[in-house]
Amino acid sequence: MNGNRKTPIFIILLLLILTVVSAAVFITHNVQAQMSGVMATVRIIVCGNGIAEADEECDGTDFKSQTCIGFGYGGGTLSCDNACDFDISSCTTGGAPIGGGSSTRIATKVIFQGKAYPNSSITILKDGEVTTVVMADSNADFRAEITDLTAGIYTFGLWAKDKDGIKSIIYTLTFRVRVSTITTVSGIYLPPTIDIDKTRLQKGEILNIFGQTIPNVEVDVYIFSGEIIEKTQADEIGAWLLLFNTQALEDGPHITKARFQLNDEERSIFSEALSFYIGEGGPDIVFSDADFNDDGRVSLVDFSILLYHWGTDNVRCDLNRNRVVDLPDFSIMLYYWTG
């Protein structure tokens, strides 16, 4: 009788433990998902939407309760200019306005601000095609303006080339551009560039993993399949190097990628993932060169070549070596896209 009473309690306890464990799995899953790609740094502010957001002084008729009197004038009309800054030209010292203000229609524009690598070139793509190239300063800061836009959904992509000519992966942002607004996207941190000195080595050999990022940040280098996270420091020009001892890894294929973390909230997305192989034999490393016409870019021409060979066994376009040009090859090409 006593045993019978204990059975349901035991089942409840057991199942509650299971539930807690599954909830923990859920949380871990989510943390991993966030780590795998979501950027926590980007802010999008729209000037012209009538809402004065955090970094705007005003927007349309939203003055955040500010008035001419708040600026120390006797009265007059405070207005908001096209850049969402206060225009005090119609404020008065008691008599006439201090200047003549006029309002014109805002041009539809998108502004990108962020960090790449010191003195690097940043290529900006609009719906997959190159729209402009800008340079970062010695602190790795860059700013770019895209004009001549019509209203609609756009996918913008940004990638940079470091001091050694290594390209970053594309950092993409998809959002709606509204007519007569200035959309400012700030806090864009391009992921570090990454390269390795060997793709096939023996267990215990040192693998040099290196690249460039913003100056003086800590770079987290992930070795997958070993699930190892190593830390290294970028120097004053953003160059980083990790001498990784492969003793801890099993024979077989491995992947490495890197990202930097400025603080608890600000971090980059992951860099390109690079493959290497420990031990004898093993499969070929995935052929990742989607630049089919060898012009140094992965663009519409390469897409045309892939399209032409779609469904065939063309060796050049069969990037994952499964003997057919199919969906994974298209996906790999889009990963290495430069526009």
Added chain:
Amino acid sequence: MIKKYFSKNNLSKFVFLFVLIGVSISLGAKAAVLYLEPAEEEYHREDVFIVEVRLDSEEEYINTTKVNLTFSKEVLEVRDFSQGNSILTLWLEEPSFSNQAGTISFIGGIPGGYLGEDGSLGKIIFKAKKEGKGEIQFQEDSQVLLNDGFGTEAELKKQGAALNILAEKLEAPKDEWLGELKRDNTPPEPFEIKIHQDSAIFEGKHFIIFSTTDKQTGIDYYEVKESERDWKKAKSPYLLEDQTLKSIIKVKAVDKAGNEIIAEYVPLKKSFPYWIIILILAGVGIVWWIIQKLRYVKK
């Protein structure tokens, strides 16, 4: 009361359900979702309405989507497919549909991938042709691939739509698509024609590539014209008829509302080879000088 609900059997069922929900939440956390908007709605016979195919990437960058849909062909009829405002910029297989088979399919990609919860892949324009339940379902072979450089297939949930088609209304049927067409007076985005030659395709012959988007109703078709030849419907890449590259090439992009934009490629005219004249004059000068020299020697 508690005893009533927590009888041995019910208790097991309750706890099993509790755990099942917990486990299913945990397992399903990372799957991308292909879904339709609206998922449930009522329309009347003869209505023309829009069903949007959307992607929720669920915290992963997705760069490739393969969509195969089936629909109740007795109840619904596809009128058109719009790529307007789609997040897909490269179409490996353009949208196609068959009202006989009740199928819609397309393959598209986003360079660098898409991260978001309501990315529009395209709009299907349906006409309700008969009363009944109009179901639209994603087929099993629909796929989305991660932007990870390896072409990894992402876990995927598929959520179709169940539409209720009622009897025809007394008033005029609604036409959501016509409204969009009337509002669209903006031509497609400006674009460029690029000429290429590659041994890998068209047996090394010259071809052109072109691509643009239309942010309203979407691109309907392209046409190509080489000098005095007629306009021809075309797709990129397009093999040029005039391989001498002397023709002016025009490509016209037309959106679903009929707005158009034309890109033009004018071949560079070779400048007159003035160096040949200089060479000839120099040659004549040298010959004349030699003749003069010979005359002088003879004298």
